Amino acid sequence: MSLHSVRIEGTQVVVEYSKDLDTCGHLITPSYMVVHRINWYCDNGQNITIKAPLSDFTGVSAGVQLKLCHGNNYNICSNPVTVTEVEVPPITLHSVRIEGTQLVVEYSKTFFDTCAHLLTPPYTIVHRSNYYCAGGQNIIVKQPLSEFIGVQVGTQLKLCHGNNYNICSNLVSVGGQPPASSAWALTGGLAGQRQLHTLTLLKSGKALVAGGYNRPTEVYDPASGTWTTSGSLVTDHRYHTATLLDSGKVLVAGGEGTSSADSAELYDPASGTWSGTGSLVTNRSYHAAVLLTDGRVLVMGGTDAAGTVLASAEVYDPASGTWSATAAMQANRYLHTATRLANGKVLVTGGRDTSGVSLFSAEVFDPATGTWTAVGGMATARRYHTATLLGSGKVLVTGGYDDSTGISTSTELYDPATGAWSSGTAMRVNRYLHAAALLPGGKVLVAGGTTTGDPSSAELYTPGN
Structure with missing residues (x-):
């Protein structure tokens, strides 16, 4: 088996590996301490990617050495790799699109202390309710288009921290098609x-x-x-x-x-x-x-x-x-x-x-x-x-x-x-x-x-x- 990389991305750990074994693999330190609580490394194949919450790992941080071993025989292990940490923007706006009479917003955000606001540049809020409160990766929110002000195909939008508009995502153009029933x-x-x-x-x-x-x-x-x-x-x-x-x-x-x-x-x-x-x-x-x-x-x-x-x-x-x-x-x-x-x-x-x-x-x-x-x-x-x-x-x-x-x-x-x-x-x-x-x-x-x-x-x- 081969362990290609282990990296921390915000609140997640991303593990990339290849293996061909009759059992699950265990991610361990050189001293044979298992660092994960769940068996995620059971799939066989090439260049498999596993993403899991950082909270489900013990003692994993940037610089730690890890290897992937046979679940029943720790003498059969991969090469060791050093955990790296990738800086993740606090908020990323992946896409905004119109689907019929709904606006679909897909985003990721690392903060959980407040909701985010969807804005047109520079600082005009386009929604009437706080829809973007959940933190995490690739969150999708669907709401009626009628709840948004001045949003149409081509409108430029960004997602900002609810208490600090200096912390904002990238700009995204609204995609999709206007609702056929719209007048x-x-x-x-x-x-x-x-x-x-x-x-x-x-x-x-x-x-x-x-x-x-x-x-x-x-x-x-x-x-x-x-x-x-x-x-x-x-x-x-x-x-x-x-x-x-x-x-x-x-x-x-x-x-x-x-x-x-x-x-x-x-x-x-x-x-x-x-x-x-x-x-x-x-x-x-x-x-x-x-x-x-x-x-x-x-x-x-x-x-x-x-x-x-x-x-x-x-x-x-x-x-x-x-x-x-x-x-x-x-x-x-x-x-x-x-x-x-x-x-x-x-x-x-x-x-x-x-x-x-x-x-x-x-x-x-x-x-x-x-x-x-x-x-x-x-x-x-x-x-x-x-x-x-x-x-x-x-x-x-x-x-x-x-x-x-x-x-x-x-x-x-x-x-x-x-x-x-x-x-x-x-x-x-x-x-x-x-x-x-x-x-x-x-x-x-x-x-x-x-x-x-x-x-x-x-x-x-x-x-x-």
């Missing part, structure tokens, strides 16, 4: 970080982002997946609304800013410029607006300059450039959404009430009668979310902030035919204070917002059947 994919990022803005689909099929803490506006081209800078607003608008008019212009109304709570202005895509129009009846921010079938714009809810939560509503007439009051909602709310349904009615969802509590509730406005009617509530209370009418006639609600769970990736679908809600596919990135618009072809573009991931990110939703 989201990243697209080009905005020119700059942005929140408290609006996103409006133009008649050209492009999308306009306006407001927030940025006066310059940006236009997204779905054909190229890129953004370009357009004209600047007349005044600052945050927590405002932006509505596409039948003329192709965009009406921005109210919101916080230098003096914009009751101001409104129009964007002309042909020239890329902004101009003022009539002021609202009530100054309001955190409200919602929607284009009615007759070309007017309905605005409802929000808060006034004194911070009072409003149920009031008013209508803008593009022909005269003026505003007039209409029936108030059943509930006072702000940070809600308003979506015109295929039947011409308007669905209002969520928001916050006068106590500051997020709302599950929804109600519908009928322009024909000028009345509001309560409908079924959402499964999740949310504010700072979006609601987009799909080609199917259903309404997609995305993200937002939930008082109990925080920033959300969840989505829900409202079916006007049944008045019922159902859960939708979760987004890749959790976000609120974001914006969304339906693109030609039926996809939904979601962009920006506040998130634990990349605030300049954008993603696309493809509706199912």
Whole structure:
């Protein structure tokens, strides 16, 4: 028999040998002391490798002389070898891959005192729970892809000590294939970080982002997946609304800013410029607006300059450039959404009430009668979310902030035919204070917002059947 090598690798002993005997071999010192507690050296053949925990050996350390002997006759032994010790990195990330709807992480780590964190460079944690706590070699962890933030094929990741991000593994690119059932994919990022803005689909099929803490506006081209800078607003608008008019212009109304709570202005895509129009009846921010079938714009809810939560509503007439009051909602709310349904009615969802509590509730406005009617509530209370009418006639609600769970990736679908809600596919990135618009072809573009991931990110939703 031949003993090729014995080496210590972290918490393991690796023994390489060749033998052709009728019994197991014993690993012993020159003084015939057996150093292992279990018979591992029973296989015959060439260049056999055995890995076993260092804790299962007695007196084995770097520099010790060992030989492999016949289990029943210690006069039949191999050549002696000196034990060596190989420095093992405290943590090694072997692979990260997407398998269907799961993320599979394979790693080794030598420390047991704390969990490890999976990060994108330099120090952004991409998982929501501590999955990498076990120590040892070639550990495999499988978790739902939805539990990870911003992870897709090609993302660079590393695994770091939970209490010291200076102790990290090698970088690994995420492999595998995106899940076939996934409906989201990243697209080009905005020119700059942005929140408290609006996103409006133009008649050209492009999308306009306006407001927030940025006066310059940006236009997204779905054909190229890129953004370009357009004209600047007349005044600052945050927590405002932006509505596409039948003329192709965009009406921005109210919101916080230098003096914009009751101001409104129009964007002309042909020239890329902004101009003022009539002021609202009530100054309001955190409200919602929607284009009615007759070309007017309905605005409802929000808060006034004194911070009072409003149920009031008013209508803008593009022909005269003026505003007039209409029936108030059943509930006072702000940070809600308003979506015109295929039947011409308007669905209002969520928001916050006068106590500051997020709302599950929804109600519908009928322009024909000028009345509001309560409908079924959402499964999740949310504010700072979006609601987009799909080609199917259903309404997609995305993200937002939930008082109990925080920033959300969840989505829900409202079916006007049944008045019922159902859960939708979760987004890749959790976000609120974001914006969304339906693109030609039926996809939904979601962009920006506040998130634990990349605030300049954008993603696309493809509706199912």
